[in-house]
Amino acid sequence: MSEAAAEPDPMSALVRLFKGLADPTRLRMIAAMVDRPRCGQDLAAEVGLSPATVSHHIRVLSDAGLLRETRQAPYTFYQLDLEQLQGAVKAVSSPKRVRELATAPAVGQDQRAVLRAFFDGPRLVALPAQRRKKEIVLEELLRRLPRRREYREPELNRFIEVVHPDYCTIRREWIVGGYMEREDGVYRLAPRGRAVLGG
Incomplete structure (x- = not known):
């Protein structure tokens, strides 16, 4: 089994845990x-x-x-794993941790290190000069866009400006990198951009 396949998906595990809690009967049993x-x-x-x-x-x-x-034959006894529950609550205890969690399935550990280096909270500090690091940042910015079939330029500028003031550069890099296509002031995801977003 590859290392990537062996590594658990933090988002899936957390979703499964909270789904386990999302039932009044199970909460009474946990109590x-x-x-x-x-x-x-x-x-x-x-x-x-x-x-x-x-x-x-x-x-x-x-x-x-x-x-x-x-197990104490013939019975199996169950007790709440409080550490697991506390770990799940801690995983969503701050905006930074929620953002890191949300990017976890889409990016690996190396990519997350790049994102930590170039983002300060929700804001992009600078666009990397190195091509691969720049791609990691551009793809993360793409994931943060609201999902639309198309984006008019002023609307796209507003979305980008929340994260970085130089929306012209970000738009251009998406086009040059093959993530987006532009026609008559309307931007649409190119095949590479759709692949990043899984569709």
């Missing part, structure tokens, strides 16, 4: 498992559900990485 491990029968009695329904919810919570299991 019952905070202080001590509970078996399926205990949980069924606690939340007033059938064992089969409890088993389904336990499977969802386990897949989300929220439970620790211990």
Whole structure:
């Protein structure tokens, strides 16, 4: 297995974890498992559900990485993995962390290092001179655009200006790099740009 394939996708894991929490019944079950491990029968009695329904919810919570299991035959006991829950909350605890998380599936560790070097929060500090670094930055800027079939030039300028004042240079670099095409003051994603955005 390649290193890239082995590396977990932080966004997918976090989405799975929060989906695991997005159910009132599962929240009640989690509350019952905070202080001590509970078996399926205990949980069924606690939340007033059938064992089969409890088993389904336990499977969802386990897949989300929220439970620790211990076996004491003939029972399996489950307890909330508080560290996992705290880690998920920490992952969305600041604007910077949310932005880093949002770029994680699309870019690798080296690309994120480039983005950290050239962005100060949401603002682009400078456009890199080195071609590959410039491409990484241009592709990140493209990902930050609202999705549109086409962009009129004044509208595109406003979007770019939020991130960097020199919107003329950014627009030109998108055209030169093959990310966008321009006709009569209207910009559309070129095949390379659509590939960056996954469509």
